[in-house]
Amino acid sequence: MNVLVFNCGSSSLKYKLLSMPSCLELAGGEAQRVGPPTAKPSCIFHRADGGEKEYQVAMPDHAKAFEEVMKILKDEQGVEVHAIGHRLVHGGTKFKHHTLVDESIWEDLDSTRELAPLHNPPAIDLVRACQERYPDLPAVLVFDTAFHSTIPDYAGTYALPSWVREDMGIRKYGFHGTSHNYVAAEAAKMLGKPMEDLNAVSCHLGSGGASLCAIVKGKSVDNTMGYSPLQGLMMSTRCGDLDSAAVMRLLYQHAGDHQAVEDLLNKKSGVLGMSGSTADIRDVMEKSSAVGISEGVKSERDEKSERDEQREGGATPEMAATLDVYLWRIKKYLGAYLTAVAAAAGKPADAVIFTDTIGETVGLARRVICTGMEVFGLKIDPKRNMNPEKLPADVAEDDSRVRALVIQTNEELAIARQTYAIISGGRDKVSASGGAA
Amino acid sequence: MYDILQRKNKVLGDQAVDFAGKLVQQSSMSLGEEKVADLVQAKMEELGYENVFRDEFGNVVGMIIGREDGPTVLLNCHMDTVPVGSEDAWDDNPFSGKVEAGELFGRGASDCKGGLAAQIYAGALLKRCLLPLKGNLIVAATVGEEQGSSVGVRGLMDKTLPEAGFEIDYAILGEPTELGIYYGHDGWMELEVKVEGENMFDVDDAAKAIFSDFKFRASQKHDAAGREDLDAAPPRFELVDGVRSATIGMTRRLNEAEEVIDVLNQVEHDASMAANGAGQVAVKVQVRQEKRQFYTGTQTIVQRVTNAWAIDPYHYLMERTRQSLAAAGCEVRTGKWQLGRLGMGTAGSVLTKEYSIPAIGYGPGNEESSHGANEYVVVEKVKEAIYGTAAIVHSMIGIPVFGWTSDDI
Amino acid sequence: MNLLILKSNKQDLEYVFYRGKQRQSDWTVKRCPGVDDEKLEWLASLKQISADCEAMADGAAVEAVALRVPFGGTVFRGPTLVTSQVESKLKDLIPQAPMHIPVIMNLIEACQVVFAGAAIVLVFETSFFADLPDRESLYGLEAQSARSMKLRRFGFCGIYHESACRAAGRRQREDGSRAVPNILSICLEPQPEISAVRGNRPMMVTGGWTPMEGIPGQSNCGEIDPSIVLALSKKMNWGPEQVNRTLTRESGLGALAGKAVTLEEVFGSEKPEMVLAQEVLKYRILMACGAGVAALAGVDVIVFSGRYRKLAEILGPYLQSKFSAAFGDCQDGPDYFVLEDSLDKIVADQVGILMRSVGKQAIGA
Structure with a gap:
């Protein structure tokens, strides 16, 4: 399964295409200056087969950037994409696990926009664009906060009034979860x-x-x-x-x-x-x-x-x-x-x-x-x-x-592993060190 | 911090009400405020204000100088009142200053001696609580607001404070707001429509036509709140050096969009139209002026106009006032003065329009009884006004106490 | 020496009187009459206190007055005899503790009137932390903002911490060790505070720029994500005063328990609403202690102090067992003991030391 991993910035889009379960990197790159025109033109730096190529293309939004990346992969490199893994910084309390994209998620997903106002909105818009353009392409949302959903109350609770904690959702969420999860899994492997x-x-x-x-x-x-x-x-x-x-x-x-x-x-x-x-x-x-x-x-x-x-x-x-x-x-x-x-x-x-x-x-x-x-x-x-x-x-x-x-x-590999694990539904499952939700 | 302010106010509040009563007992018509000024000056000195003095206009000024440089906040109330009017309309002596059923009774209780006492004691409260300031507090009790179109405030701003080396950054008026936060009001102006001509009968006819026309307009002209917008007095006739003249006095509300010069031009046009056909006459309109004398002897010319004014309801001063009153546990309510009677106003128009100083009103009095018979102010509101004003001032120029206010320390 | 120790709380004066080394009274509250002027309030109360003390001292006058001062910045590094220079330095500190220093200054003035012949000594809670290493005392805030606010970390239970560490050092010497001890000093006051001390040099403290930071207090939130202040302000359209009121008066263990509580009540109850407060507090204490061990590269002893020091019965074994697990290799966790000295005893001792050093008659001599 070729999993395309997206890591969305406010004006950039990083991506990697990995063949799972072998974890082989087939391609990678970054779309830069996505959004309103800037002094320099927007372009995609694409890496594959040991080399790098630059494509200058207009990308007024992340949806367009996504389309251009898919074009490069399919038309230029001739590789198929079988699934997409989206990195999202903040899942709030609604998304405690990495989640397969389906019709039911949108309201909850939109409610997380404010939680990470610089990161979540462009990523959510990209998820939507991918779904609209390729409705049959399965996609998984991988949240930085999900790994920390197991933080117990005594560690995750601030000493604040209950209305602040409950009505405003103020608690410890934690971040870099994907990375912590990944290296912990690798550490477990190293330690046998x-x-x-x-x-x-x-x-x-x-x-x-x-x-x-x-x-x-x-x-x-x-x-x-x-x-x-x-x-x-x-x-x-x-x-x-x-x-x-x-x-x-x-x-x-x-x-x-x-x-x-x-x-x-x-x-x-x-x-x-x-x-x-x-x-x-x-x-x-x-x-x-x-x-x-x-x-x-x-x-x-x-x-x-x-x-x-x-x-x-x-x-x-x-x-x-x-x-x-x-x-x-x-x-x-x-x-x-x-x-x-x-x-x-x-x-x-x-x-x-x-x-x-x-x-x-x-x-x-x-x-x-x-x-x-x-x-x-x-x-x-x-x-x-x-x-x-x-x-x-x-x-x-x-x-x-x-x-x-x-x-x-x-x-990116961690996201690809999570995506593969969820989509493959346990068959050809990545080992536990790949991290299941 | 608010606990401390409230605790100290329990003692100061009673004293302030007592003081307000003494102020009410002393009559103080516009530009005849000397005895009240004596009381105010003595009280400021007793309460420990710095630089307490009286200026050439009769205003009384007291200061609390901050330990560090910062903005200067002006607390301002006027010492003068409107006349009592018919004593028969009063249930009791208008200068009794008595407190009964939680109300302080008497002319000026609401407008503005209750507010004046509250502001003087607000400064004292901050001093008593030992809360250091980064900036200065100036409390100014001014003359000539009611029947003098705020001449006292003009003198304060033109001469007194500049000579003392102070510039005001924010102003809080203690005018009646029932402890709402008020940010503006309509204005008014007194006009004189002068009709002149060689033929006395032409002048008579024209003047009566103009008066009749304005009276008709006055009967039609009420705003949405039912307030009177326009009033006119019958013409006064004179014959000087063979030239007949008539003067028709008018009082007219000014709204925010109106400039004085535009209103003058409009009234002149309307008067000329009304006088058309009444013969050869000249029609001129001007703002009524009168020569007045401060109780100190200084002479002045009073222009009988108060401009409409308003500050942005989201101005920094408004925001900080809302925030500090909410933090202090006080009611937070914003609005504007209604000014039900023509001729009412505040010094806010002078401060904002002529000196570009953002101003708000926060005072214990009520518009309803101000200028009328049986004027009163609720005593608890006077006490709360002290506390609320101190909280507002601290939010503007107090050294912040964040992090130090826990019971646990 | 006849020593009067004074504390001012929100509306009253509290005092305790020592005649020599003997405490003559429990802490007594002198409710201030409702006079409008702060100085007059103090004078009236202090005159009564003076009369009470003289009665306890068979007519002898008070010879020294000690005031506990919550904040002395880095200027005051120990108990200090009041002089005009000292008063001037105190005045300069007002912006950093605007609610407390002016009150202390007023109280000094009043004491100078009522106890005209007595030495007046200031004992500061922050002195012990005046030399906290920069790596501990500095924050990562943009430099100009930090400078303009004189932003640095202090501890606010220094009187207890210093005495606790002195006691730990004494015990170590009595055991025959000459090594400099690594001490975790846990002060259990309504706002608990933990300091990691090497000998008598603090290396770490949970207090902050104000007493607000650190372990949650009874009504104080303690350490929180700084962005929560902005979130509250934005969401509720609050100014900083309103945020401050919520975080310092409506938060802390009381907020977790759903009602106002003391530390004792939190640990003394098994009611479900107390459990969360208890668990959060224990965890934050454990974390701070772990940080302290890292700061010291080890720990020899834990000392409990403060008005809730009896909770050492619960926290001592708890920390011992957790550190035993952390250190592994069948090591026991660190020993602990309780500093039983009350605040006034510690202050009396410190004032005595100061007086001896400046040649005044010693307490107990």
Whole structure:
């Protein structure tokens, strides 16, 4: 079965065509500048057979972009599409599982538009366009939030009045679920155990968004993101955890302009807002020394000589502070989730999993985060960690009870697996590690 | 924070009602407000206002200066009242200032001495609660609003405050709104239609024709709410240096869309049409003016016009007022003054039209009894006005207390 | 030394009196008369309190007055004798704690009148956290906004935390260990607070820029997704004051339980409506403790303090068993004990130390 996976952005459409169940990638690409005309023309960058081609085509909306992609696949490449997997960021409380598209879903689906106003509307419009254009082509909706539908009430409930929680639907939803689910399944494979026996903390550390997920018996029991992707870790442009009084003060200072405050918290804060110059933590790392972080309390002399070192390397106090805050938050949440996982499972976690851009490629981040976690049974091997030969890799010491796994995420593959599992209805079923809803 | 304001208001509220009663007991016709001004000045000093002074027009000003720079909010009420009218229409002495069955009785109770007392005590309440301000609060009790077309406010804005180094960013009037948040009203103007000519009989005929025409229009002209829109007085005749003249006085409502000059032109046109055929006469229309003198001795010319005005009902000042009153647990109701009687108005037209200062009304009085016999104000509304005004002011210039208000701290 | 310890709550003064090391009274509430002027209210009440204390001290005057102050920023790093310079620094802190500092300043003025010969000492809840490392105290908000608000994290139960950690250090030395202890200090007040402390240096705290952040309190929401503030404001067309009222007065454990509750009631009941409140609170405490262990790279002891410290009977074993599971290898979870000292005892001790260091007569001497 050839599954075409769509990942819809506000002005882009990423896609991959995978042959299932072999997981072979047949094609992939991205439609850029979808929507109103921009300075440069809209185009599709298409990859197949080891090469890449650019197609300049007018794409006033995602429906048109979808049609053009189908044309390229069918007419240019001569491949068939048998099913579509749509990534949707937010399923709210209505969609706790990945769902086959049929006539009954539309009202509930439209009700999720407001939950992720930048992401859900174009994705939902694309789903509709696909259905209208190819009504016989089965499609599955794969929600980032679905994996977290198992978060128990004690973790997912905010201490707010019942009308806020119930009438406004304010609870912890969690995000990056597709990725957390995927790498957890891969981790289970690496450890030679079934997914339903896996207890782990998954660290999805992207160059944009980032979150940790506590997993017990293969199910999500907590996620650092919450009602929205804003909560939790400090990210590239998001502030993460912040005293609510500060948000109220900002609302007051901006004379009630919600959009301005939202932009400030989501797009102008985080690594960018603290460093003042870059949203990429890797740039900050290059300019800072991370020596000494979490390796016990530094003496004044240590701190002074470290500051001198940093200045010589072009580091500024802002850069150093940004890096410290970024890594410290992850470390604290890791400790919290290792405790939460063990508390629920009755024993320590099997593994800590690192994934996505920073998690997969920045050994320094893994090292700093894991240093000092021996009390939880986690010992990272510095040599393995800095130079993992290939991924997936286990970078923990041999005698570390908790393994430290570095696993490449592949959200498109995860979506394709979910789509295949649902459409094939259990026959030729992908193994449990592929993740069933 | 609101608990603290409410708790302190339990004591201050009673004092404010008592003070309002004393203000009512002192008669204060327009431009004769001296004794009331004495009471107001003394009270502000007693309550700890900073920079309490009286300006050359007789306005009394008190300030609470913030610890940090920020906007300046003006709380304004007038000290003068309209005349009592026929005493027979009153059930009791119009200057009794008595409180009975929860109402403070007397001329000015509603318009605007109850509101004045509430505003003075609102500033005191903020001081008592030790809530720091980022910005300044100015409370101004002004003269000449009722029969002086807000000359006191003009003097305050033209001279007094600029010389003191203050610019007003927002204004809250304590005029009667029954604690609604009012954002505008119609205006009115007093006109003089002057008819002149060498032939005294032509002048007589023309003047009577004009008067008759306007009286007829007046009888027809009521707005949708049944309020009178137009009134005219019989002509007054004069003979000066052989030239006969007649003056017909008119009072006319102004709505928001109307400019004074356009109304003057229209009335002149209507009067000329009405006088057509009555002989060789000249018809001129102008806004009535009168020479007045403040109780301080300063002279002024009063233009008898109050412009219609309104601010955007979603203006920042309106939004913050709604939000703060809701947070404080007060009723939130917006609207405009009805001004049932021609000649009623507020200083809002001066502040918004002439000085571009956004203004709202929030006061305990009621329009129904204002300017009439048996004027009264509900005592509980005076007390709530203190609390509500303090909440509004804090939302505009108070240092925010978010995060510090839990019982758990 | 005759020491008067004062706390102001919303409408009254509470006080307790020490004669030497002996506490002479329980916390007593002096209801302020309904006088309109704050200073006059204080003066009238303080005169009565002064008379009460003199009676307890056989006619001797109060020699020192200690005031508990909820906020001292990073300026005040320990108990501080009031001077004009101190008052000036306090004044500068008003914008950061606008409801509390002005009241304290007024109270100081009144104390200076009524207790003219006495030393007046301020004991700050935030002092213990003045040197919190930047990685813990800073937020990820855009820099200019953060600077303009003087945004940083504080703890607000520092008086208890510091004493708890001192007690933990003493115990460790008594056991013969010279290592710097890693301590999880759990202060069980109506707004619970947890701090991870190495020796006497806090590394982590659940409190925030204001007391609103952290573990949910009895009426306070604690940590929530920041976007919820905007969601409430937008959906309900509320200003920040209305949002603040809901989050600080109508939320917390009371909101989960469906009625106003104390921490004791939450743990003391098995009613279904209490179960959710209990589970959420335990989970958030567990998570904060786990974060604290990561911050310290280990834990030696847990100390409970605060007015609800008796809940250590439930929370102590709970945390021990959960950490035992987390640490694995048949390790027991960390030991715990309860700091039985009351707030006033701790304040009295701290004031005594200060007075000795400035050469004043010591308490108990």
